[in-house]
Amino acid sequence: MTLPHPGSLFSRHKKLIIGILVAVVLAAAFAWLSRAKPLAVVLVAVERGTVEASVSNTRAGTVNACRRAKMSPSAGGQIARLHVKKGDRVKKGQILLELWDDDLLAQERLAQDQLNVSLTRVAEVCTLADAAQREAVRAQELRDKGFISAQQLDRTLTEAAAKQSACASAKGDVEQSKSRIALARAQLERMNLRAPFDGVVADISGELGESPPLRRPAS
Secondary structure, eight states: OOOOOHHHHHHHHHHHHHHHHHHHHHHHHHHHHTSOOOOOOOOOOOOOOOOOSOEEETTTEEEOOSOOOBOOOSSOOOEEEEOOOTTOEEOTTOEEEEEOOHHHHHHHHHHHHHHHHHHHHHHHHHHHHHHHHHHHHHHHHHHHHTSSOHHHHHHHHHHHHHHHHHHHHHHHHHHHHHHHHHHHHHHHHTTEEEOSSSEEOOOOOOOTTOOOOOOOOBO
16 A cells, blocks of 8 residues: 655645635635625714704704794784784894874873973073072071061071972972873883894795784793
8 A cells, every 4th residue: 555645735735725815714714805895974073052953863863943932912902013024034122013092192292291391490590599588597597686576587488498399299209200101101111022032034924904912931
């Protein structure tokens, strides 16, 4: 029996190992070339901004405006002026609509006229009161020197006191007129609907000449 030569056996094993390595390299190359291409992704920097609409997605969730308000005037009346429309951007404090307020404007003008009259009366009455007070001081000095009687001094002091009271009353009328003006202006302000914060007008329910329903603003 003839045994295989050791050199030829080693040569066969070497060829087998080389073949396996080549097969592995080819398989790896094929896997690399046939791999799935990555999806293109666009990156956007996150910035602070105003949410103008809500976007819903069953997988990602829902995004809503963080501040919303259903608003209406706190007073009743007809819409006289509408300053915005749907989709407009507004600033905090901006007037959105105005109700009819001609009667309140007339009341404010009347209160202003009454204030002017009261101020004129104060200037007149209090000037006379100051003069009467000076006269009372002089009468007191004359009485101390014996030049006038006690009855004359008493009449002078009484007249001065009466005119001082009239001056105080006139000043009270001025304050009342100022209060009426403040009340009229407060009522006028209730006829305006203002934006409670910066935002976008989502919807308007009402037109010129209509009377919007009364609702308390909610945020």
